[in-house]
Amino acid sequence: MNFLIIGNSAASTSAIEAIRKHDSTSSIVQLSDEEFPLYSRCLLSYYISNTIKKETLLYRSKDFHREMNVELYTGKDFYATRLDVEKKEVICKNNRAFSFDRLLICTGSSPRIPNSIDEGIEGIFAFRNIADAERILEKIPVTRTAVVMGGGLIGIKTALALNTAGIRTFVVARSNYILSQMIDPSSAQIVSDHLREQDIQIFFETDVSEVLTRNNKLAGVRLSDGKIIDCEILVAAKGVSPNTGLIDGTSILKDYGILTDAFMRTSNENIFAAGDVAQAFDIVLEKQAVNALWTSAVQQGRIAGLNMVGQKTSYNGAIGMNSLNIGNLSLISFGITHPIDDSQYKVLVNNQPQRNIYKKVVIGADNRIKGIILLGNNSNAGVLLSLIQRKTDVSLFEEELLDDRFNFGKLLKYGGESEMDRYYKGMY
């Protein structure tokens, strides 16, 4: 069997580990357009703030691919440009063709760059890979002020990193509250207050309308309300979109991302997809959705790898989940936290502003949890997540869910014998 894997990050790594657990001999060829050894993109914000060293970015040991017996080709020349489904081969930028029996597409996603942004101008960045991080790091010593476009998770993480690096940082958010994909306005208000305390200022309901330059270098930005901010760095953090280009012109089905079934298989039986590029089943949304998350990528890569090697395993599904720290304020959220039509949901809130605690649970008409916000105290986050994952009917104890004392012990209480059984059998 010849396995071919496109991409070199979370999904591909766990796919390789899953394949090698069951098959040590088949050939695995991997293509990546990035030169740097396998690293964690999620750590890049820690890298630019000088919180971690470059070697800490490595997600696995330097010898990972050799130990896993993977033939890895890296660099721009090995950017996969075309897929020939009939011939079962992938053609790279340098015209080299790689054939496969089974293919895994983990091409990830790319930052959405607004039209107003020209990356050719010095000081303007889309923050996605290690090359971007290096360019930002070079610019930091000569930067006093930075502007981050986008009030989503990546925007806020980037702003916090630049702030930690000693740069005065502004966030420009188009919506009237930040992190709108992740939390609700009330919790966003608490987060915004904390950001302001750290000297990160946010402009709401506005956008960068014009980039001001001097000698092809960034000098400032003009916002839609006319305000001008002098700055040396502008980071576009307007979300990401899946890199589905490889399947263009093929019969493989896509919607927003590449459509996958419960086995992470695309509409072609020999071709799989996982990670940011894949549109896989979402437990809460109850349909296929793109969840561009590290954890989902690892899980999907594992499922893809197992099925590619013939270990039939189905994917339980993804759940939107994120963790963010603003100083010592910790935020974790899951699923649907701010339903547009809340008549279909029961919403419970535990708000203790004096303790910086805001917790919320969104319960569907079927008595299953659809979403959770845990701001402040969240050491039991995973226990609540397990209730979503296992689609537990919470009607018996919903009033206790947001109690600080709700923990694994309560699962044993309400789960009865079967839950005790799980505990004593170590079924986790």
Next chain:
Amino acid sequence: MKRIYCKIEKCLACRSCEIACALAHSEYETLVDTLRDQKGVKPRVHVQFVDEEGTLRKVRALAIQCRHCDEPLCAQACISGGIKKDEETGEIIVRLDKCVGCWSCIMVCPTGAISKNENMHQALKCDNCPDKEIPSCIVACPTHALIQEEYDSPQNHEN
């Protein structure tokens, strides 16, 4: 693999295990010095109540620690690659030199067994006391509620 279990009917929720665990994982020899530590010494075992009503003798509680899961969600969620399952021992190991304190592991741990050392930005969890013959929580438990055994069926746990 051997896991540490708590016999719920024997646990008094006295928290002796928590104190012993914090002490065992501190760089000090005495409890007083451990409590004075500024780095945030914390137990990696957590007493949790199953029922809160009733008198102390009737309370149902357990001391929960890392289950060393077969398909560890924490390792899947870890963005730094610092959490791995040791294929030989089955233990889940956290490499603190890689941990950045993002709390992705806490986000997904189904038993809430991981705690935060906020001062050091590190995730803390049970390591089965690798340098000790018997984990310190088990030694400290006055009612012998804590045991370390290979469990395959619930019958084993009776008595």
